[in-house]
Amino acid sequence: MTLPMFPPGQGPGPDFAEVLRRLGLGPFRTPPAAVPLNLPEVPHGTTICAVRYADGVVMAGDRRATAGSAIAHRTMEKVHPADSHSGVALAGAAGQAMEMVRLFQLQLEHYEKVEGQALSLEGKANQLSQMVRSNLAMALQGFVVVPLFAGYDLRQRRGRIYTYDFTGGRYEETDYQAEGSGGRDARTTIKLGYREDMPRDEAVELCVRALWQAADEDSATGGPDAVRGIYPTVATITARGFERASEAEVKAAFERVIASLNVAPHPAGGDQP
Amino acid sequence: MTMPFYVAPEQFMKDKADFARKNIARGRPLVATVYEGGVLICSENPSRSLHKVSEIYDRIAFGGVGKYNEFDQLRRAGVQHADVKGYQFSRDDVDARSLANLYAQYMGAVFTHEMKPLEVEILVAEVGARPGEDQMFHILYDGTVVDEDRFTVLGGEAEAIAGRLSRAFRPEWSLGEALAASVDALGGGERKVSAHELEVAVLDRGNGRRAFRRVLEEEVAQLLAGQQSLGTAGSGPEPADEAQGQAGAVDEARPDGGPDSG
Numbered sequence: 459m460t461l462p463m464f465p466p467g468q469g470p471g472p473d474f475a476e477v478l479r480r481l482g483l484g485p486f487r488t489p490p491a492a493v494p495l496n497l498p499e500v501p502h503g504t505t506i507c508a509v510r511y512a513d514g515v516v517m518a519g520d521r522r523a524t525a526g527s528a529i530a531h532r533t534m535e536k537v538h539p540a541d542s543h544s545g546v547a548l549a550g551a552a553g554q555a556m557e558m559v560r561l562f563q564l565q566l567e568h569y570e571k572v573e574g575q576a577l578s579l580e581g582k583a584n585q586l587s588q589m590v591r592s593n594l595a596m597a598l599q600g601f602v603v604v605p606l607f608a609g610y611d612l613r614q615r616r617g618r619i620y621t622y623d624f625t626g627g628r629y630e631e632t633d634y635q636a637e638g639s640g641g642r643d644a645r646t647t648i649k650l651g652y653r654e655d656m657p658r659d660e661a662v663e664l665c666v667r668a669l670w671q672a673a674d675e676d677s678a679t680g681g682p683d684a685v686r687g688i689y690p691t692v693a694t695i696t697a698r699g700f701e702r703a704s705e706a707e708v709k710a711a712f713e714r715v716i717a718s719l720n721v722a723p724h725p726a727g728g729d730q731p
Numbered sequence: 732m733t734m735p736f737y738v739a740p741e742q743f744m745k746d747k748a749d750f751a752r753k754n755i756a757r758g759r760p761l762v763a764t765v766y767e768g769g770v771l772i773c774s775e776n777p778s779r780s781l782h783k784v785s786e787i788y789d790r791i792a793f794g795g796v797g798k799y800n801e802f803d804q805l806r807r808a809g810v811q812h813a814d815v816k817g818y819q820f821s822r823d824d825v826d827a828r829s830l831a832n833l834y835a836q837y838m839g840a841v842f843t844h845e846m847k848p849l850e851v852e853i854l855v856a857e858v859g860a861r862p863g864e865d866q867m868f869h870i871l872y873d874g875t876v877v878d879e880d881r882f883t884v885l886g887g888e889a890e891a892i893a894g895r896l897s898r899a900f901r902p903e904w905s906l907g908e909a910l911a912a913s914v915d916a917l918g919g920g921e922r923k924v925s926a927h928e929l930e931v932a933v934l935d936r937g938n939g940r941r942a943f944r945r946v947l948e949e950e951v952a953q954l955l956a957g958q959q960s961l962g963t964a965g966s967g968p969e970p971a972d973e974a975q976g977q978a979g980a981v982d983e984a985r986p987d988g989g990p991d992s993g
Contacts, residue, residue, distance in 0.1 A: 461833040462811045469807070477811050483819065564818055571786050571810045 474568035475561060475589070485557050486592040499526035500601070503536050503555060505640035505672045505679040506547035508608045508619045509648055510633050511661035514696035515608040515617035518665035519547050520640070520673060521688055522680030532683065537691040539700040541566040544582055544609030545693055549638030550624075551601040558589055558603055565589075579611040583620040583628055591626025604637050610695045617695060640672025640679035647671040659711075662692055662703060666711040670719075682712045747848045751872035754850040755797045760886035761854065762896065762917060763794060763879075765865045766909040769858040769934045769942060773913040776930035784932040786943035788813040788825050790858050792934050796886035797851035797872075805834060805853060822940075827857030831868035831876055839874025848872050852885040858934035858942050862903055865934075884916075892916045906933065910951065911958035926952040 462481065470476035478484045506519040519536035522529060530552070538559050540546045546562060548555035565585055570576045577585065586607050593603055607620040619631040634652055636644035647668040656664070669690050673681030682689050689712065692703040761774035761783060772784045772794050783802075784794045787809045795802025809830055817825045834853060842848040855868045869877040869885060877883070881900060884893045899912035910931065918924040931946040938944050946954075 459812065459816065459829075459833070461808045461837045462815065463804075463808050463837065466804075470811075474811075474814055477815060478818070481815060483815065560818070564814055568810065568814050571814075572807055574780070574782060574785070 472569040472572040474565045475592075477568075478561075485561060486589070486596070499528070501525045501530035501534075501552040502678070503534055503549050503552050503638070505636065505638040505644055505669060505676065506536050506549050506606050507636035507641070507644045507648060507665055507668050508547065508606050508631075508634060509652065509656075509661050509665055510617045510619060512655040512657055513617075514610045514694060515545075515619060516658075516661045516665050516692065516694050517545050517547050517606070517608050518662075518669055518690055518692045519549075520669050520680045520690045521683075522678065523552050524678045527677075529680075532680065532686065533688055535691055537693050538563070539693070540582065540586075540607070540609070541570070541576065542699045543576075543612060543695060544579065544607065545695050545700050546586065547606045547608075547637075548603060549606075549641070550603040551596075554593055554596060554601050555603045555605070558593065558605065562586055562589060578613065579609045579618055582609065583607050583630075586620075587622060587626045587628040589626075590622050590624065594625060597624040606635060606637050608695060610697055610699075612697070615697070636668060636672070638672075638679070640669075640676035643675045644668035644672040658694065662694075662707070663711045663714060665692060666690065666708065667715045670712070670715055682709070747842065748873060751842075751848045751850050755852055755872060756887040758796045758798075758886050760884060760888060760892055760917060761794050761796050762882065762884050762892065762913045763854055763856055763867055764882035764896065764900070764909050764913060765862070765867075765880070765902075766906050766933075767862055767903045768906060769936045770856045770865050770867065771906060771909045771913065771931070771933050772854070772856065773910060773917070773929060773931045775917055775924060775928055777928055778930075783930055784945075786810075786941065787830070787855070788817065789822060789940050790934060790942045791825070791827050791830065792854075792856045792932065792943050794854035794856070794885065795851055796853075798849070801849050802851040802853055805837075805849075805851065808837075809834070809855070827855045827866050827868060831855045831870060834870050835874045835876045837874075838870060838872065842873040854883065854885055856934060858936055860936070891919070895919065907954045907958045910946075910954050914955060926955060 470480055501523040503523050504520060508515055508517045517537045521533050523531040523534040537545060537547045540563055546559055548559060566577060566582060586605060590603060590605065602624045604624060605622055609618060611618050619635055621629050621631055621635045634648045636648060648664055651664045651667065670681060673679040689705055689708040692708050694701050759775040763770060763772045772792060774783045776783050781799060784792060785806055787793045793806050793809055795806065812833060813825045813830060838849055849872050851872060853870050857866045859865045867879040867883050869879060869883045882896055895916040896912060914924050926948050929951055931951050933944050933946060934942045935944050
């Protein structure tokens with residue numbers, strides 16, 4: 459390896475993705491024109507959600523990845539810190555999604571180091587939008603990545619949530635959003651339980667409830683796995699930064715949610731022909 | 732047809748070296764030293780925004796003296812190199828030694844092939860997992876690399892400052908002691924450098940993944956004040972010397988031989 463020196467005025471600036479492109483290492487290159495039809499199923503990550511509350515934002519995601527109807531992974535992490543005060547969650551083609559998270563994290567850190575100060579929250583949201591757009595060619599072949607970006611805006615002193623479509627369109631949500639195959643069920647649950655300026659424990663419980671309902675309706679969304687002790691990822695982003703909720707806290711929230719469910723036991727024997 | 736003047740290679744190189752040395756010596760110096768928690772980098776810098784000390788990677792910091800645009804270009808290249816390497820391989824594979832070698836090659840090539848050498852001296856420091864594993868590489872304008880494991884001084888008056896610091900140095904001293912001694916060494920006997928004129932940063936072993944942390948003016952003032960009150964309580968003229976005297980047993984373990992920086 460050599461030191462990457464660029465002539466004055468022609469350097470890539472603080473853009474890490476551009477540095478990679480210049481060195482021929484850019485990950486989102488144009489795919490082959492046609493993907494063969496007998497392509498094996500690739501892992502997909504599923505339900506993620508984000509809810510604004512009094513101190514900032516809660517983000518949560520289940521842990522299951524599916525390849526077709528098979529479970530590919532039981533312990534996938536879909537909620538990641540993007541930098542100290544923002545987080546990114548991903549639904550969609552897992553390989554592309556994980557690469558996008560890694561590149562996004564590096565992009566923010568690289569900018570911060572080169573420029574000496576962090577990007578604004580909106581700047582970060584726009585960066586992610588460009589990354590989703592650079593994946594468009596792959597998205598058109600079926601490898602869609604749909605991220606959810608949330609952070610604490612240190613200038614405006616509030617939590618903010620951004621959603622994306624697969625073309626890179628960026629939309630700011632006012633209060634909450636859920637994405638992925640169980641996103642619709644999760645969104646409805648949050649919609650019914652949401653109120654403004656909730657305290658932290660209530661917001662965490664609402665996210666956990668939304669994921670439970672999504673897992674109840676959608677086979678690609680994983681519920682709490684008491685046998686293996688696998689629980690969804692929950693994180694809060696506040697003025698103090700990105701903090702993962704402990705497994706014990708998530709477990710306790712699940713127990714409260716399950717105790718409150720009003721589900722009648724199924725009659726013995728089930729349907730008879 | 733006119734013939735160009737013949738200049739002997741020795742003379743040509745000597746002129747370039749003198750030019751670089753003279754301009755570097757005009758800049759304000761920078762001191763880096765190991766302490767119990769990592770590496771302290773301390774420099775005189777009246778600017779709040781044009782930094783001489785910066786973060787390169789998780790455990791690696793950069794320091795530069797001399798011409799700002801030149802060492803800032805080197806800093807950016809270092810960040811780009813480190814981030815690309817960490818992306819291509821793993822974060823654990825990014826190390827100060829290989830980065831220092833790349834800097835040395837680049838600076839050496841510029842010194843040999845360009846009309847004008849770089850008017851900078853740079854520092855690449857890496858904090859280790861344990862005390863004693865910290866590394867500091869001091870790279871000169873012509874690509875010479877000096878490897879230090881106790882302290883190093885860059886810029887003008889480096890030898891005098893290094894001499895003062897070597898008298899005060901104590902292995903595994905605290906951040907406050909190291910800072911006070913560094914500031915005393917920078918100022919010499921006659922001049923007191925205030926917290927306002929300093930740019931201080933540490934590579935702190937206990938700071939999580941990203942070890943680099945800027946020590947802001949308020950904290951610098953507190954640390955210096957804390958050391959001063961300790962020093963006057965012991966009625967010693969120089970707090971760093973006093974601390975050295977009290978820790979004789981530790982001091983004996985110190986390897987002999989002065990630093991060869993500067």
